[in-house]
């Protein structure tokens with residue numbers, strides 16, 4: 001089993017690549033998360049910055065598309081902006 005622990009979320013230890021939450025956000029958001037060179041899943045990043053991510057938070061990069069890395073439902077809803085209003089409900 002090939003698991004690269006470089007991709008592990010430093011808060012919950014989930015592998016961001018495996019759960020489909022390998023992505024990039026705007027530099028200032030990442031800086032405010034204080035994660036530096038580490039990885040965070042969407043949920044843990046949102047916990048750290050204290051708000052829900054919106055499409056504007058994701059730069060227009062290949063890493064943020066499903067072409068290169070599969071995306072979780074949560075990641076897609078944030079990147080595409082499908083979660084406004086009902087973000088904390090069950091899936």
Ligand SMILES: [Zn+2]
Pocket residue numbers: 009010011012013014040041042043044045
């Ligand atoms: Zn996490």
